[in-house]
Amino acid sequence: MPSLLERLEKHGGLEQWLANRLIWTFAGSRRAVRTETPLVSFTFDDVPDSALHEGAAILERHGVRGTFYISGGLAGQVEPERLLISPEGCRELAERGHEVGCHTFSHRRVRNISRAELSADLDRNGTYLAGAGVPRPPRNFAFPYNAAWPLARPELRRRFRTCRGAGEAINRGRTDPMMLKAVEIRQPEAEARALTRWIDDVAGTPGWLVFFTHDIAPRPTSHGCTPETFDLLVAHAVARGCAVLPVDRVLDRLGW
Ligand SMILES: [Zn+2]
Known part of the structure; x- marks a missing residue:
């Protein structure tokens, strides 16, 4: 040697x-993102209960499903402008055919947690989701605050098929599964409605467009949008011939 x-x-x-x-x-x-059909995923972080009552319902009305990245530590939390989803809500999402993903238990920046702490935190979220009655362990992850951290990579890679950040881009060509890019649906409302341009973009040159948002409410927080706008985006994706699928289903389709 x-x-x-x-x-x-x-x-x-x-x-x-x-x-x-x-x-x-x-x-x-x-x-590689190799697809002739444009792919669109609608994802939710945290998750506020309005994402279930409004967001999931809108997706279902269009015959499609989404991915909901849950942080168990936020469960049932009442914030000034939103209520976070309960364990029953998580189970309901799974029962209605949506994907339940992981968003850490503690909702801390991954950078600020040691590998051992991260491992324990992810175990805790898995236990929380299993206790809530979600039948399958989460297979995909979204970084809290979209803050990726290279040193967390081995631990996340060991557990998940993908990790999602932000990045305001469509996933095309050679793509890092541990750093999926996504486009945020947020306020102001006029800008949220104008996000149809991203759908037109992916419909013109197929790739995988991942959206992320939080609450879907008549008076949304700055990190959400109204039911009307969310409906407009989902309807537009379906009308443009996109396959609208949860993240995990896209991975199967791409053969990752
Ligand atoms: Zn979050």
Whole structure:
């Protein structure tokens, strides 16, 4: 066995060795978004109960389903402008054919948690969801505050098929499953309605467009929209011939 120093020498020094390792690590984890049908996923974070009562109901009226990234630590929490989903609500989502994903238990930035803490936190959220009656462990994850952190990658990769951030882009070509990009549906309302342009974009050049939002309410918080606007976006995606699917179903379809 050559010594570490000999190996470094052979590979052109430490920097090059690290760079190669990094390239290999990231290149190896890329997946191709190959699709002739435009793909759209509507996802929700946290999740406020209006995402179930309004958001899920709107998706169902159009014959499609969404992905709901739940943080067990927020369960039943009453905030000034929203109420967070109960365990019964999580079970209901699953029963109605939606995907229940993981958004950590504590809803802390992943960067601020050690790997051991993160592991315990993710276990806790899994236990919470199982206790709520969600039949399948979560297979996909969304970063709290969309804040990714490279050092959390091995732990997340071990547990989940994908991790979603923000990034305001359509997933096309070689894509990092641990850093799915998504477009936010938020206030002001006129801008939320104008997000149909993203659907037109993906319909014109197929790829995978992931939307994320929070509450769907007549008077939404700044991180949500009205039922009318959400309905408009879902209807537009269906009318433009997009396959509107939960994240996990898209992965099956792409063969990831
Ligand atoms: Zn969140």
